[in-house]
Amino acid sequence: MVVDKPASAGHSDASNGKTEDGLKVTKPARPKTKSDASTDACHVSEATSDHSHERELESPTPAQDDGHPAGVCGPILTIDDVPQRIRDTEYAVRGAVVARSWELAKQLRDNPGSLPFSEIIPANIGNPQAVGQKPIAFNRQVLACVTNPHLMDQPGLFPADVVSRARSYLKSFPSFGAYSHSKGIPQLREDIARWFTKRDGILTDPEHIMLTDGASPAVRTVLELLLESSRDGVMIPIPHYPLYSATITRLGGRAIGYYLKEEDQWGLDMGELQGALDKARQAGGRVRALVVINPGNPTGGILTRQQMVDVVEFCEREKLVLLADEVYQDNVYLDEKPFVPFRRVLADLSSPLELFTFHSSSKGVTGECGVRGGLLHAHNVDEAVIEQLYKLFSISLCANTLGQAMIASILTPPEPGSPSYDQYTRERRAIFSALQRKAILVHRKLNEMKGVSCQRVEGAMYAFPRIELPPRAIEAARQAGQQPDMFYCLQLLEHTGVIVVPGSGFGQRPGSLHYRMTILPEESKLGGVLDRIKDFHDQFLAQYS
Numbered sequence: 001m002v003v004d005k006p007a008s009a010g011h012s013d014a015s016n017g018k019t020e021d022g023l024k025v026t027k028p029a030r031p032k033t034k035s036d037a038s039t040d041a042c043h044v045s046e047a048t049s050d051h052s053h054e055r056e057l058e059s060p061t062p063a064q065d066d067g068h069p070a071g072v073c074g075p076i077l078t079i080d081d082v083p084q085r086i087r088d089t090e091y092a093v094r095g096a097v098v099a100r101s102w103e104l105a106k107q108l109r110d111n112p113g114s115l116p117f118s119e120i121i122p123a124n125i126g127n128p129q130a131v132g133q134k135p136i137a138f139n140r141q142v143l144a145c146v147t148n149p150h151l152m153d154q155p156g157l158f159p160a161d162v163v164s165r166a167r168s169y170l171k172s173f174p175s176f177g178a179y180s181h182s183k184g185i186p187q188l189r190e191d192i193a194r195w196f197t198k199r200d201g202i203l204t205d206p207e208h209i210m211l212t213d214g215a216s217p218a219v220r221t222v223l224e225l226l227l228e229s230s231r232d233g234v235m236i237p238i239p240h241y242p243l244y245s246a247t248i249t250r251l252g253g254r255a256i257g258y259y260l261k262e263e264d265q266w267g268l269d270m271g272e273l274q275g276a277l278d279k280a281r282q283a284g285g286r287v288r289a290l291v292v293i294n295p296g297n298p299t300g301g302i303l304t305r306q307q308m309v310d311v312v313e314f315c316e317r318e319k320l321v322l323l324a325d326e327v328y329q330d331n332v333y334l335d336e337k338p339f340v341p342f343r344r345v346l347a348d349l350s351s352p353l354e355l356f357t358f359h360s361s362s363k364g365v366t367g368e369c370g371v372r373g374g375l376l377h378a379h380n381v382d383e384a385v386i387e388q389l390y391k392l393f394s395i396s397l398c399a400n401t402l403g404q405a406m407i408a409s410i411l412t413p414p415e416p417g418s419p420s421y422d423q424y425t426r427e428r429r430a431i432f433s434a435l436q437r438k439a440i441l442v443h444r445k446l447n448e449m450k451g452v453s454c455q456r457v458e459g460a461m462y463a464f465p466r467i468e469l470p471p472r473a474i475e476a477a478r479q480a481g482q483q484p485d486m487f488y489c490l491q492l493l494e495h496t497g498v499i500v501v502p503g504s505g506f507g508q509r510p511g512s513l514h515y516r517m518t519i520l521p522e523e524s525k526l527g528g529v530l531d532r533i534k535d536f537h538d539q540f541l542a543q544y545s
């Protein structure tokens with residue numbers, strides 16, 4: 001991850017090109033390049049002696065733009081040809097720890113009993129249905145009907161409200177196998193606009209909503225609007241979900257990190273934001289926007305209303321567009337810390353600030369990551385800019401229509417008194433209350449471990465515990481050529497089968513070490529998983545103390 005560091009950023013570790021917090025600052029050693037390749041594969045087969053090789057080099061064949069003599073064969077696409085911004089792009093959630101887990105999973109299959117654990121527990125990614133969460137029936141039934149309308153002809157197969165919902169979708173969009181409008185199926189956007197209107201108390205125009213294949217492409221497309229050159233920057237929280245740093249790097253922009261305040265439930269520190277912004281501007285950057293993830297990934301924190309007001313005023317003052325990632329708005333576990341939409345705060349302040357918000361079917365209590373439907377909503381945004389967004393989405397024609405139906409049906413659940421209502425409410429409550437209990441359990445058990453401190457999991461699906469490692473462990477990591485948090489997470493995997501993600505993948509303050517763990521493993525297993533982590537942790541400390 002390449003991120004402009006706040007003033008307090010750490011020293012770089014020359015041995016591996018990373019700063020203490022793991023953010024990449026230099027290029028890694030490169031694999032074989034075009035020039036290496038063109039002197040072996042192609043030329044060796046043609047040049048039978050040193051002499052003929054010389055002749056070939058002296059030949060008058062004109063060079064092409066790419067430096068290859070015309071007609072000389074050789075790889076056209078080598079690692080050197082891949083744009084630097086792509087090579088610099090990093091995404092830790094599926095990094096080295098996950099790669100090693102695949103090897104261990106294979107070993108468990110091929111040679112059961114050869115490892116100190118019998119299964120791999122993926123606690124690295126917010127993918128609820130991969131770890132046993134059941135889908136909510138209503139949404140899936142609606143999708144079944146729009147996918148195969150004949151099912152609706154079978155009396156009693158589906159509840160009447162499922163059938164009427166599916167029929168209403170099909171009435172406006174008769175075949176879900178067709179491309180839809182590039183902003184999304186109009187009727188679904190109208191339903192979603194009504195949901196927004198009710199949630200925020202602000203009349204919502206369906207033309208300001210775009211349905212996407214999950215929040216990720218929505219975020220990428222908005223960032224594309226904002227980044228013109230390598231001078232252009234977007235402020236992102238540290239730690240943060242690395243979609244942002246990865247996409248900004250991929251688009252050739254500048255990620256400007258601002259640290260969250262760990263000791264304050266990972267809240268916002270306005271002095272820190274101001275410092276990061278001023279520093280980026282002094283360095284010649286053109287700062288365009290600010291990203292807030294609320295509830296937070298990987299932090300599990302929820303912003304207070306006052307912090308949100310401060311952010312809005314900051315963005316107004318500094319002329320920054322606000323990007324609010326609200327994909328975890330239904331994952332809110334404490335009554336005293338409710339979720340407040342940024343749009344609502346803007347309305348309360350009568351703010352003209354431009355705001356893009358993102359939502360997704362992947363999170364909440366539905367966890368429909370594989371049937372991804374996402375959306376972006378543009379608030380106070382110039383119509384001509386919305387036209388440009390529409391154009392960008394139209395390049396890929398449309399989002400998957402089933403994902404569109406998924407996010408629409410999630411946001412317009414069965415009404416009280418309708419045939420599906422009771423089952424829907426039961427399923428939703430069961431998932432939500434399990435998440436709530438798991439959030440408390442993970443927080444408590446992590447804090448019981450020596451040298452581990454973890455802020456409350458107020459929302460989202462993650463704990464981000466801070467770990468103090470003994471100097472001998474840091475030295476062992478250095479000798480292994482790994483960041484200390486990576487070393488710890490790899491050791492944890494080898495001993496317990498539990499996959500977590502090193503904090504450096506999300507960014508962390510220099511000198512501090514963390515990892516991200518999801519709260520998602522099944523409730524029946526989670527206590528045991530945490531006990532295994534504790535046993536490992538105690539042994540690790542004993543070994544390196």
Ligand SMILES: Cc1ncc(COP(=O)(O)O)c(C=O)c1O
Pocket residue numbers: 126213214215216217241243293297325327359360361362369372373374
């Ligand atoms: C904060 C945040 N934003 C966006 C996404 C992407 O979600 P989607 O699956 O909708 O692309 C994630 C996924 O984990 C996330 O945590």
